[in-house]
Amino acid sequence: xxxxxxxxxxxxxxxxxxxxxxxxxxxxxxxxxxxxxxxxxxxxxxxxxxxxxxxxxxxxxxxxxxxxxxxxxxxxxxxxxxxxxxxxxxxxxxxxxxxxxxxxxxxxxxxxxxxxxxxxxxxxxxxxxxxxxxxxxxxxxxxxxxxxxxxxxxxxxxxxxxxxxxxxxxxxxxxxxxxxxxxxxxxxxxxxxxxxxxxxxxxxxxxxxxxxx
Amino acid sequence: xxxxxxxxxxxxxxxxxxxxxxxxxxxxxxxxxxxxxxxxxxxxxxxxxxxxxxxxxxxxxxxxxxxxxxxxxxxxxxxxxxxxxxxxxxxxxxxxxxxxxxxxxxxxxxxxxxxxxxxxxxxxxxxxxxxxxxxxxxxxxxxxxxxxxxxxxxxxxxxxxxxxxxxxxxxxxxxxxxxxxxxxxxxxxxxxxxxxxxxxxxxxxxxxxxxxxxxxxxxxxxxxxxxxxxxxxxxxxxxxxxxxxxxxxxxxxxxxxxxxxxxxxxxxxxxxxxxxxxxxxxxxxxxxxxxxxxxxxxxxxxxxxxxxxxxxxxxxxxxxxxxxxxxxxxxxxxxxxxxxxxxxxxxxxxxxxxxxxxxxxxxxxxxxxxxxxxxxxxxxxxxxxxxxxxxxxxxxxxxxxxxxxxxxxxxxxxxxxxxxxxxxxxxxxxxxxxxxxxxxxxxxxxxxxxxxxxxxxxxxxxxxxxxxxxxxxxxxxxxxxxxxxxxxxxxxxxxxxxxxxxxxxxxxxxxxxxxxxxxxxxxxxxxxxxxxxxxxxxxxxxxxxxxxxxxxxxxxxxxxxxxxxxxxxxxxxxxxxxxxxxxxxxxxxxxxxxxxxxxxxxxxxxxxxxxxxxxxxxxxxxxxx
Numbered sequence: 001x002x003x004x005x006x007x008x009x010x011x012x013x014x015x016x017x018x019x020x021x022x023x024x025x026x027x028x029x030x031x032x033x034x035x036x037x038x039x040x041x042x043x044x045x046x047x048x049x050x051x052x053x054x055x056x057x058x059x060x061x062x063x064x065x066x067x068x069x070x071x072x073x074x075x076x077x078x079x080x081x082x083x084x085x086x087x088x089x090x091x092x093x094x095x096x097x098x099x100x101x102x103x104x105x106x107x108x109x110x111x112x113x114x115x116x117x118x119x120x121x122x123x124x125x126x127x128x129x130x131x132x133x134x135x136x137x138x139x140x141x142x143x144x145x146x147x148x149x150x151x152x153x154x155x156x157x158x159x160x161x162x163x164x165x166x167x168x169x170x171x172x173x174x175x176x177x178x179x180x181x182x183x184x185x186x187x188x189x190x191x192x193x194x195x196x197x198x199x200x201x202x203x204x205x206x207x208x209x210x211x212x213x
Numbered sequence: 214x215x216x217x218x219x220x221x222x223x224x225x226x227x228x229x230x231x232x233x234x235x236x237x238x239x240x241x242x243x244x245x246x247x248x249x250x251x252x253x254x255x256x257x258x259x260x261x262x263x264x265x266x267x268x269x270x271x272x273x274x275x276x277x278x279x280x281x282x283x284x285x286x287x288x289x290x291x292x293x294x295x296x297x298x299x300x301x302x303x304x305x306x307x308x309x310x311x312x313x314x315x316x317x318x319x320x321x322x323x324x325x326x327x328x329x330x331x332x333x334x335x336x337x338x339x340x341x342x343x344x345x346x347x348x349x350x351x352x353x354x355x356x357x358x359x360x361x362x363x364x365x366x367x368x369x370x371x372x373x374x375x376x377x378x379x380x381x382x383x384x385x386x387x388x389x390x391x392x393x394x395x396x397x398x399x400x401x402x403x404x405x406x407x408x409x410x411x412x413x414x415x416x417x418x419x420x421x422x423x424x425x426x427x428x429x430x431x432x433x434x435x436x437x438x439x440x441x442x443x444x445x446x447x448x449x450x451x452x453x454x455x456x457x458x459x460x461x462x463x464x465x466x467x468x469x470x471x472x473x474x475x476x477x478x479x480x481x482x483x484x485x486x487x488x489x490x491x492x493x494x495x496x497x498x499x500x501x502x503x504x505x506x507x508x509x510x511x512x513x514x515x516x517x518x519x520x521x522x523x524x525x526x527x528x529x530x531x532x533x534x535x536x537x538x539x540x541x542x543x544x545x546x547x548x549x550x551x552x553x554x555x556x557x558x559x560x561x562x563x564x565x566x567x568x569x570x571x572x573x574x575x576x577x578x579x580x581x582x583x584x585x586x587x588x589x590x591x592x593x594x595x596x597x598x599x600x601x602x603x604x605x606x607x608x609x610x611x612x613x614x615x616x617x618x619x620x621x622x623x624x625x626x627x628x629x630x631x632x633x634x635x636x637x638x639x640x641x642x643x644x645x646x647x648x649x650x651x652x653x654x655x656x657x658x659x660x661x662x663x664x665x666x667x668x669x670x671x672x673x674x675x676x677x678x679x680x681x682x683x684x685x686x687x688x689x690x691x692x693x694x695x696x697x698x699x700x701x702x703x704x705x706x707x708x709x710x711x712x713x714x715x716x717x718x719x720x721x722x723x724x725x726x727x728x729x730x731x732x733x734x735x736x737x738x739x740x741x742x743x744x745x746x747x748x749x750x751x752x753x754x755x756x757x758x759x760x761x762x763x764x765x766x767x768x769x770x771x772x773x774x775x776x777x778x779x780x781x782x783x784x785x786x787x788x789x790x791x792x793x794x795x796x797x798x799x800x801x802x803x804x805x806x807x808x809x810x811x812x813x814x815x816x817x818x819x820x821x822x823x824x825x826x827x828x829x830x831x832x833x834x835x836x837x838x
Binding site: 028029033036037040041047048049050051052053054055056071073075076077078079080083086 | 647
């Protein structure tokens with residue numbers, strides 16, 4: 001399983017560096033881009049619908065490792081769903097985002113999960129269910145328990161966030177990093193039968209980048 | 214979940230076969246009727262074209278008058294011995310087929326004439342040859358193309374049959390919809406309340422699109438200057454510029470009934486002219502596009518705008534997918550697929566009301582010193598990848614540089630759609646976008662993948678890299694990095710930044726006192742130049758009025774039955790001059806106090822100035838990879 005990609009040699013010696021591809025999925029206007037924007041730029045603004053997909057990178061210097069996030073923020077519009085698989089292919093983590101004030105988006109997130117389950121083995125991808133827009137608590141249609149229960153039965157991470165009021169957005173991405181790193185350690189203690197495949201990110205265009213089928 | 218049609222992956226542009234494969238786009242290569250070479254430069258000797266005397270009356274029978282408070286504007290008659298351009302009344306282009314009044318450039322001009330046309334690069338055009346505006350508006354299906362709108366309008370017999378038709382139609386529509394008698398009736402308050410919105414309505418989020426849905430029963434809704442509706446052949450609403458589509462579904466049903474009624478007679482409805490309104494229909498199976506306008510645009514121009522809307526939809530879906538969907542399911546609700554993109558269409562309509570690019574069918578360049586532009590272009594050129602077809606650098610809606618694959622040309626319409634896409638979404642400001650996009654004039658059957666990003670946070674400089682390979686994100690992203698690196702190394706960033714600070718030049722630079730504004734289009738390059746619109750056109754309405762005047766001159770110059778070469782228009786608030794040749798089009802606005810002789814002198818001066826500045830105003834040496 002090619003879960004990690006080294007970022008070349010780390011100048012700080014033993015501290016490993018990892019590259020993780022994170023994809024945001026969910027219905028239109030649930031706040032995927034806002035979450036990414038809040039996390040990467042620490043800011044919030046009213047954004048227009050994403051066209052196709054936006055790509056961000058974020059580097060985290062943690063004590064145990066350097067982590068580079070490649071964040072693929074997809075468009076929720078139906079017409080882009082034919083190309084969505086391009087974006088989530090080979091992802092290490094997926095955020096299934098719904099709007100707590102819109103029940104329909106919660107059902108849509110469940111459908112996304114079904115789709116991911118078809119494409120990934122459970123230990124291949126970290127999936128987090130994210131109820132966004134807690135600032136709209138007054139109009140809440142999906143209770144926290146509902147989200148939690150569903151996440152528990154499916155073995156997903158769960159978090160309620162608000163990109164607008166910066167509620168738990170960082171925590172969300174930290175939880176994902178922790179889970180990814182935990183799995184990394186687990187794997188190191190019992191090596192995968194396929195061996196570890198490392199790919200140099202900065203290699204030429206012919207390399208098997210993370211977007212190759 | 215996505216409908217089954219999305220699972221098919223056949224819409225991708227297969228690598229290596231960029232040209233359209235289907236017969237649907239053979240129109241692209243059509244060679245317009247070669248006409249007489251009429252284009253000459255100022256100062257050069259004029260041939261003596263046949264002159265037609267023209268009264269102050271508008272020639273079209275649809276009641277389109279000069280776009281001035283009636284009676285004030287008049288057509289000046291020519292003085293026989295003026296300096297070039299001689300004779301400023303309309304001069305017919307004798308002997309040309311009405312369907313192809315203006316040949317596209319590069320077809321008839323000799324090479325000797327090439328260098329004297331400002332703005333025309335000698336090393337070949339940047340775009341696929343700029344098709345004339347008439348080519349655009351002539352239908353793709355041959356059946357209806359045989360008749361020009363003028364032919365149809367001119368016949369009094371048709372007038373009465375039109376009345377008959379509308380009467381018949383009233384009855385028909387009653388049967389079909391069971392409620393509406395005619396459009397007017399339909400728009401009256403109280404009718405729409407009965408309609409229930411469809412369950413999977415594509416709600417236009419007011420936060421996201423930045424506007425509230427209007428109540429279509431309100432007077433304010435009816436007062437809009439131009440409504441645009443898109444519907445499917447089943448009469449289902451696809452798009453409405455104002456008001457929600459659901460509320461308008463019966464109106465759209467009536468529109469479809471009108472279209473079908475005439476089609477049943479092996480005829481096609483083009484427009485209805487009544488009460489200051491023009492209702493223009495454009496049929497592009499499986500869609501019908503309708504505009505209800507009380508602007509002074511000609512029917513042709515409104516149809517031209519509707520075609521842009523059609524192409525805009527194609528750019529999101531591809532022609533192939535659009536047809537496939539409706540073959541599978543005739544009553545498919547296309548709004549599902551277009552959800553979230555309405556603002557792109559809204560923006561296109563707004564842009565067309567303000568930006569002369571669409572009228573001109575050409576692209577404006579950012580004024581930039583030739584050395585800087587060359588450095589930018591070669592940096593773009595060097596940052597290439599195998600799958601790249603076009604690298605485009607733009608600022609606002611102005612082109613900075615364009616590099617293309619050899620033998621591949623970008624049509625101005627496609628470029629306009631790209632400009633519109635970028636200007637309608639703030640989401641490109643952050644990160645790097647990677648999106649499928651169809652360039653309908655290039656190849657309407659497949660998607661390209663566009664990498665869109667802004668170069669610097671605070672700089673309005675957007676880089677657009679169009680690739681054939683959807684898997685190539687990282688390669689293309691690397692091209693961007695390489696391009697930026699080269700820019701830095703060449704040290705042109707500062708000059709570029711400086712140029713961005715003054716994206717428009719002032720007409721005062723030309724040094725002609727009476728000159729207020731002008732548009733000069735070089736037909737061969739598909740580029741035009743125009744100064745900033747300054748006083749007295751400060752307010753938005755005034756700007757639109759000026760563009761309206763240009764639109765009017767343009768429609769007179771390109772009238773399919775009686776095209777004009779030279780027009781001198783004197784109005785109460787400004788005088789205008791239009792001059793259309795094979796090589797260029799020039800539209801000039803003067804203060805109302807000047808004389809015609811002065812205006813003609815000014816044209817000569819202006820042309821000299823453009824010639825002098827051309828390497829700053831145009832891209833003279835288009836690059837290929």
